[in-house]
Amino acid sequence: YKKKNPPWLFSILLTYSRQKERKKESNKNLPKPTGLHMGTADYTFPQGAEEPHLRHHTVETPEPQPFLKSLQYSVKETLFPDDPFRQFKNQNASRKVVLGLQYFFPICEWAPRYNLKLFKSDLIAGITIASLAIPQGISYAKLANLPPILGLYSSFVPPLVYAVLGSSRDLAVGTTAVGSLLIGAMLSKEVNADKDPKLYLHLAFTATFFAGVLEASLGIFRLGFIVDFLSHATIVGFMGGAATVVSLQQLKGIFGLTHFTEATDIISVMRSVFSQTHQWKWESGVLGCGFLFFLLSTRYFSTKKPKFFWVAAMTPLNSVILGSLLVYFTHAERHGVQVIGNLKKGLNPLSVSDMVFTSPYMSTAVKTGIITGIIALAEGIAVGRSFAMFKNYNIDGNKEMLAFGMMNIVGSLTSCYLTTGPFSRSAVNFNAGCKTVVSNIVMAIAVMFTLLFLTPLFHYTPLVVLSSIIISAMLGLIDYQAAIHLWNVDKFDFLVCMSAYFGVVFGSVEIGLVVAVAISIARLLLFMSRPRTAIKGNIPNSMIYRNTEQYPYSRTVPGLLILEIDAPIYFANAGYLRERITRWINEEEERVKTSGENSLQYVILDLSAVGNIDTSGISMMEEIKKIIDRRALKLVLANPKGEVVKKLTRSKFIDDKLGKECMFLTVGEAVEACSFMLHTLKTEPTSKGEPWNNV
Numbered sequence: 143y144k145k146k147n148p149p150w151l152f153s154i155l156l157t158y159s160r161q162k163e164r165k166k167e168s169n170k171n172l173p174k175p176t177g178l179h180m181g182t183a184d185y186t187f188p189q190g191a192e193e194p195h196l197r198h199h200t201v202e203t204p205e206p207q208p209f210l211k212s213l214q215y216s217v218k219e220t221l222f223p224d225d226p227f228r229q230f231k232n233q234n235a236s237r238k239v240v241l242g243l244q245y246f247f248p249i250c251e252w253a254p255r256y257n258l259k260l261f262k263s264d265l266i267a268g269i270t271i272a273s274l275a276i277p278q279g280i281s282y283a284k285l286a287n288l289p290p291i292l293g294l295y296s297s298f299v300p301p302l303v304y305a306v307l308g309s310s311r312d313l314a315v316g317t318t319a320v321g322s323l324l325i326g327a328m329l330s331k332e333v334n335a336d337k338d339p340k341l342y343l344h345l346a347f348t349a350t351f352f353a354g355v356l357e358a359s360l361g362i363f364r365l366g367f368i369v370d371f372l373s374h375a376t377i378v379g380f381m382g383g384a385a386t387v388v389s390l391q392q393l394k395g396i397f398g399l400t401h402f403t404e405a406t407d408i409i410s411v412m413r414s415v416f417s418q419t420h421q422w423k424w425e426s427g428v429l430g431c432g433f434l435f436f437l438l439s440t441r442y443f444s445t446k447k448p449k450f451f452w453v454a455a456m457t458p459l460n461s462v463i464l465g466s467l468l469v470y471f472t473h474a475e476r477h478g479v480q481v482i483g484n485l486k487k488g489l490n491p492l493s494v495s496d497m498v499f500t501s502p503y504m505s506t507a508v509k510t511g512i513i514t515g516i517i518a519l520a521e522g523i524a525v526g527r528s529f530a531m532f533k534n535y536n537i538d539g540n541k542e543m544l545a546f547g548m549m550n551i552v553g554s555l556t557s558c559y560l561t562t563g564p565f566s567r568s569a570v571n572f573n574a575g576c577k578t579v580v581s582n583i584v585m586a587i588a589v590m591f592t593l594l595f596l597t598p599l600f601h602y603t604p605l606v607v608l609s610s611i612i613i614s615a616m617l618g619l620i621d622y623q624a625a626i627h628l629w630n631v632d633k634f635d636f637l638v639c640m641s642a643y644f645g646v647v648f649g650s651v652e653i654g655l656v657v658a659v660a661i662s663i664a665r666l667l668l669f670m671s672r673p674r675t676a677i678k679g680n681i682p683n684s685m686i687y688r689n690t691e692q693y694p695y696s697r698t699v700p701g702l703l704i705l706e707i708d709a710p711i712y713f714a715n716a717g718y719l720r721e722r723i724t725r726w727i728n729e730e731e732e733r734v735k736t737s738g739e740n741s742l743q744y745v746i747l748d749l750s751a752v753g754n755i756d757t758s759g760i761s762m763m764e765e766i767k768k769i770i771d772r773r774a775l776k777l778v779l780a781n782p783k784g785e786v787v788k789k790l791t792r793s794k795f796i797d798d799k800l801g802k803e804c805m806f807l808t809v810g811e812a813v814e815a816c817s818f819m820l821h822t823l824k825t826e827p828t829s830k831g832e833p834w835n836n837v
Contacts, residue, residue, distance in 0.1 A: 277611055294593055397422040481605065670714050776804070
């Protein structure tokens with residue numbers, strides 16, 4: 143061996159061989175184990191029984207914690223899962239002040255590192271989104287039955303507020319079609335915008351104020367999880383339905399109609415359109431269809447050629463310019479083409495004194511503010527997170543809520559209505575290469591310049607062009623591919639999506655939203671009250687136990703029934719679990735009797751997924767124990783979590799009813815112990831259940 147191998151290798155192998163021999167000699171002097179540690183008790187092997195090769199571990203009961211400490215932990219995990227105070231630990235007072243300013247005002251964090259290179263990118267992005275924000279702002283204000291100038295006001299002040307408080311680098315702030323539609327639909331039920339425009343305008347400011355208060359409150363008290371009740375499926379269906387309704391309502395502008403229904407459902411809208419065919423203006427229709435084709439074709443071109451994204455972004459402003467020039471030189475306003483008219487020049491006037499805090503209209507403003515605020519939050523945060531994911535950075539949802547809230551509060555005091563982070567504008571901002579929220583500041587400056595000097599140029603802008611811009615933007619919100627994906631992945635989510643869509647299209651925006659949220663909550667309650675249970679079997683040649691439906695080749699253990707529960711046990715599902723577990727036992731006993739296998743002896747409950755249990759759940763466990771005892775079977779618990787063990791111990795269920803020896807750390811240990819007891823039953827015949835007491 144020495145001749146064939148180098149000396150250093152021979153030395154290593156010789157040393158290893160000597161250590162192995164010494165270990166064998168030392169093991170001979172150790173006493174031979176005489177028992178099996180099962181659960182929390184040691185058991186002596188009966189003579190003639192084969193000794194298992196594994197010593198089982200103890201299921202520990204967590205140390206009791208003071209009530210105030212437990213409450214503090216629960217509050218922290220509920221309201222502060224991201225632990226925002228971590229950065230303040232072990233810092234001096236001055237550093238804590240700086241960190242506090244950076245936390246509440248993110249501009250203090252990135253502004254010191256800002257440079258000319260970043261500004262060049264933000265300047266291009268800001269000018270690009272301004273070219274989209276100006277025509278969209280005017281269009282969406284008309285959609286909300288508000289003066290067009292408010293669309294420009296809302297693209298000036300709120301972006302500046304967000305630049306100071308917002309944490310997203312890519313979000314472009316402004317009004318949205320869905321928010322405008324909601325405000326218009328809900329306020330029009332109480333006040334007619336044509337008969338009393340002043341009151342309607344004041345209610346819009348008040349609703350925006352309450353939307354901001356709601357959003358800021360959710361951010362301050364860190365209650366953003368409330369927005370999570372609007373699931374992805376709900377938002378897809380709601381946005382698609384709202385986009386459909388908004389597009390159909392633009393037929394009023396396309397055909398130049400002066401009288402139109404205030405209802406938003408598709409039946410009322412189509413009846414209003416086709417009952418006035420004699421009033422259709424062909425000039426307006428031709429102009430609208432032409433500009434709509436122009437907008438859609440440029441968007442298709444930009445989709446196919448992403449490098450030319452700016453073509454689609456500039457098209458709305460180009461359409462406004464071309465439409466205005468066409469009307470001016472052809473005097474089309476004399477032939478049925480409606481125009482915007484005069485726009486007030488100057489910056490936002492204060493609207494503090496315009497708030498309506500008296501009955502009977504305050505309740506309408508509060509209701510509108512709450513609903514529109516939640517929708518705006520859901521859309522803005524979803525858009526911000528989507529683009530943050532592309533650039534590999536995180537945004538703080540609670541900071542975003544506070545930023546949205548403050549910009550709507552400040553906006554409502556400066557003649558602005560509801561704003562958030564619209565997807566279309568943010569997508570243009572992202573594609574234009576923005577680096578920070580300075581792009582919003584650039585956009586606000588461009589809008590300010592427009593308000594001060596350029597508003598007279600919009601006098602001849604045809605309303606039909608604004609309708610075409612809205613329809614073009616809305617078609618992008620009908621995400622049929624997402625609906626197909628929902629159908630392929632989860633049929634229930636598809637049902638929620640379609641419920642929201644048809645609720646909005648055939649009912650109203652409020653009905654669609656309520657139906658979708660109700661179905662989502664019903665599904666949540668269904669999941670809680672009807673948790674999954676399944677039989678587990680052994681994966682061959684392993685100590686792994688898995689669901690027999692998911693792994694058909696897994697084998698059930700003779701004499702044992704292993705059940706898994708996939709949810710916490712609460713009052714809502716305790717009754718169902720009692721009935722379902724009893725049914726599993728009945729079915730297993732019938733199967734055993736039919737197949738002629740060994741009779742059922744043990745029921746093992748795998749509690750790996752049971753994170754908590756309440757008093758109703760404990761009562762259910764006691765009932766299950768009695769049912770199993772009456773059948774002369776034995777109940778065994780595997781892998782109970784700390785909170786479950788703590789509550790079962792406090793209720794005396796473990797000590798007085800179950801026994802510590804019936805609790806195991808894993809399903810594998812429980813099966814091995816129960817199999818050993820079954821072996822004992824064969825070698826020492828006794829009645830069912832007794833061997834646990836005899837050994």
